[in-house]
Amino acid sequence: MINRMIGLMLPTVKNPRTRTVPKSFRIDESALIAVEKEAIAQKVSTNTLVNQILGQFSEFERFAKKINTVKPSSFVFRGILEAADVDKIIQVAKTAGSSIPQAFVTAKKGKVDLDSLLDHLRTLALYAHLYEYSDTLDSQGQVATLMHDFGLNWSIFLVHYITSMFEQIGVSPKLEMSDRSVILSLPGK
Amino acid sequence: MKRDFGEPQAIGIAIFSLYNIGCSSYLATIERKLKRLPGIKSVDVNHVTDTVSVNFNPAKISQDDIRNCMKQATTHEAKTEGS
Numbered sequence: 001m002i003n004r005m006i007g008l009m010l011p012t013v014k015n016p017r018t019r020t021v022p023k024s025f026r027i028d029e030s031a032l033i034a035v036e037k038e039a040i041a042q043k044v045s046t047n048t049l050v051n052q053i054l055g056q057f058s059e060f061e062r063f064a065k066k067i068n069t070v071k072p073s074s075f076v077f078r079g080i081l082e083a084a085d086v087d088k089i090i091q092v093a094k095t096a097g098s099s100i101p102q103a104f105v106t107a108k109k110g111k112v113d114l115d116s117l118l119d120h121l122r123t124l125a126l127y128a129h130l131y132e133y134s135d136t137l138d139s140q141g142q143v144a145t146l147m148h149d150f151g152l153n154w155s156i157f158l159v160h161y162i163t164s165m166f167e168q169i170g171v172s173p174k175l176e177m178s179d180r181s182v183i184l185s186l187p188g189k
Numbered sequence: 190m191k192r193d194f195g196e197p198q199a200i201g202i203a204i205f206s207l208y209n210i211g212c213s214s215y216l217a218t219i220e221r222k223l224k225r226l227p228g229i230k231s232v233d234v235n236h237v238t239d240t241v242s243v244n245f246n247p248a249k250i251s252q253d254d255i256r257n258c259m260k261q262a263t264t265h266e267a268k269t270e271g272s
Binding site: 038042043044048049052053055056074122125126127129132133134135136137138139145 | 199200201202203204205206208216217235236237238240242247248252
């Protein structure tokens, strides 16, 4: 019964926007034309696309700008990682992991706990393309897999970032890595 | 009255990037194909971030199965467009 309850607590990846409301705005005509063109190209309604654009802002961008986020292309990002010194990567990862997730999660959720930090990892997959994310939860515990193609240095960064992130709440997940993935295991509650 | 909840059910979440799968214009096809698979609980495609988020039962389907289905869907769609 307890395990069943834990299982039900795993959030869905879809944002909990279960209710829609009508709202009127005046917007620039050029912006509307651009969105309508994109909606046609993507074979989706303008309503859906506008909702997803606003979702990206409300779930990620408004918090990301507070931590001075920049967006290099994946080519540039990969190149910088390959050229970087491993000791420096570890140092940056530890510093970032002990501060950035807390700032982001506190602004978004109002509290820092296991669920909000795991949500942070999902958010980075969904909106920042830093890796692909999967997460399974059963009676044995929770296993999250982060897959990417940024090379070994990115896995090293993620391992130290995640370790420092969870240290802030006194949790020590088991971490394994390869040049394409990081696997994070948390024992069952 | 005692309620029977059955065996605890495993739950899985996966977030895939379309950068690694193929053309984002095939999102509708991917969504339709994924929803037909056993063990898939919900599929949410995001046209802004080019991601596909899937809630699934890991006892019935794996992340690799889902990824393969997405790749097959895009490959099939590309062939159909090309013919």
